[in-house]
Ligand SMILES: Nc1ncnc2c1ncn2[C@@H]1O[C@H](COP(=O)(O)OP(=O)(O)O)[C@@H](O)[C@H]1O
């Protein structure tokens with residue numbers, strides 16, 4: 001295992017999921033699990049990268065083979081001791097091993113890591129597997145399965161954090177609650193590993209999970225963008241998406257409970273919103289101009305009544321919804337906002353945040369089309385979609401969320417502030433979209449002088 005490490009650093013730096021682009025990784029393997037299979041040695045390595053200011057822990061599954069993997073050149077990491085090392089998810093030996101481990105009640109004792117499989121239902125026998133193209137933060141493997149079983153997708157978390165990952169736990173709860181608005185969860189793999197930084201000396205987290213793959217589905221972002229570009233009415237779809245969101249909220253409330261928003265909870269939520277505006281003002285000078293006005297909006301909503309709190313999606317936008325031919329709208333990726341610390345992401349929160357996230361997404365459709373050449377004006381399309389989404393949500397939930405308009409606006413501002421940080425770090429060309437929204441929302445919500 002230690003002989004594998006030297007090949008890893010250079011390879012890691014070139015991967016899409018490598019979190020601190022531009023740095024040279026300074027890595028140490030802190031834990032490993034090994035399984036000797038006919039095809040080769042499967043190693044699941046926990047690798048800490050100490051190059052960034054805040055070290056990052058990665059999960060790196062590697063298969064060591066005695067001969068090259070046919071068709072595996074793109075997944076080749078390097079050689080060590082005469083063995084050929086491959087990126088696990090691209091190697092069928094690891095792909096099948098992973099699915100078997102998480103879809104059984106397995107217990108794997110490694111070196112400084114102990115993993116447990118949690119089976120929800122039988123995924124069937126694997127025929128072949130391939131990695132989903134285009135992902136950035138994690139790596140997903142899609143499996144063809146024999147018989148009539150639906151395809152399966154497993155998500156391998158590349159960056160590990162201590163704490164429950166709501167991507168796994170929310171979806172498991174929704175499956176438990178018989179929701180048809182998410183792909184059914186099939187099983188997941190948890191682990192503990194040594195972490196001298198924690199009082200108990202060990203950390204706990206999710207390594208991977210499997211769910212049914214909804215073949216033939218289309219990403220809502222693409223569907224919406226296409227409709228808006230053609231000027232096609234999208235209100236029926238947006239209304240259904242509002243209903244689907246309300247249904248998911250109702251199932252999460254039933255399965256995981258609700259809690260009253262007391263003073264501590266409200267102040268805690270506002271503190272993290274204020275912290276966010278502070279970061280945004282530091283990183284994006286245009287946001288700083290709005291800081292005082294935004295803080296005033298947050299002060300006002302702190303004195304209003306808040307609805308009960310519960311588990312929510314946490315980063316709902318059009319890219320997290322699929323239009324499935326068999327099911328209609330289905331929501332995905334309950335991992336929460338990637339810029340938020342993991343323990344915060346499972347905290348009970350206000351469902352209006354998800355509504356705000358989707359409303360922002362309709363604005364992004366028109367914002368991105370406005371940047372196309374020739375420019376497409378989809379402002380009316382977006383307003384109609386936003387109204388229809390809220391109508392659908394109200395019709396399904398029976399809750400008049402328009403009565404919480406001020407709170408909804410504050411969450412939309414908070415989301416746009418988050419997006420300003422996200423865009424300035426990742427897609428500076430798109431920064432104008434959240435900045436435009438902040439300007440409009442602040443003008444509408446800022447307390448008026450008496
Ligand atoms: N169960 C599924 N069925 C069909 N497609 C899926 C499924 N899960 C993920 N996908 C596809 O993979 C993409 C990325 O999945 P997502 O869970 O959002 O991963 P990430 O956390 O990396 O953003 C989705 O936009 C969708 O196109």
Ligand SMILES: O=P(O)(O)O[C@H]1O[C@H](CO)[C@@H](O[C@H]2O[C@H](CO)[C@@H](O)[C@H](O)[C@H]2O)[C@H](O)[C@H]1O
Pocket residue numbers: 221315317318319333336337338357360361362364419422
């Ligand atoms: O899907 P992720 O969990 O990676 O979410 C992050 O990236 C999103 C962009 O892909 C970002 O979403 C923003 O851009 C979308 C269009 O690309 C738009 O539909 C969303 O409304 C907007 O927030 C998301 O914020 C970020 O967390």
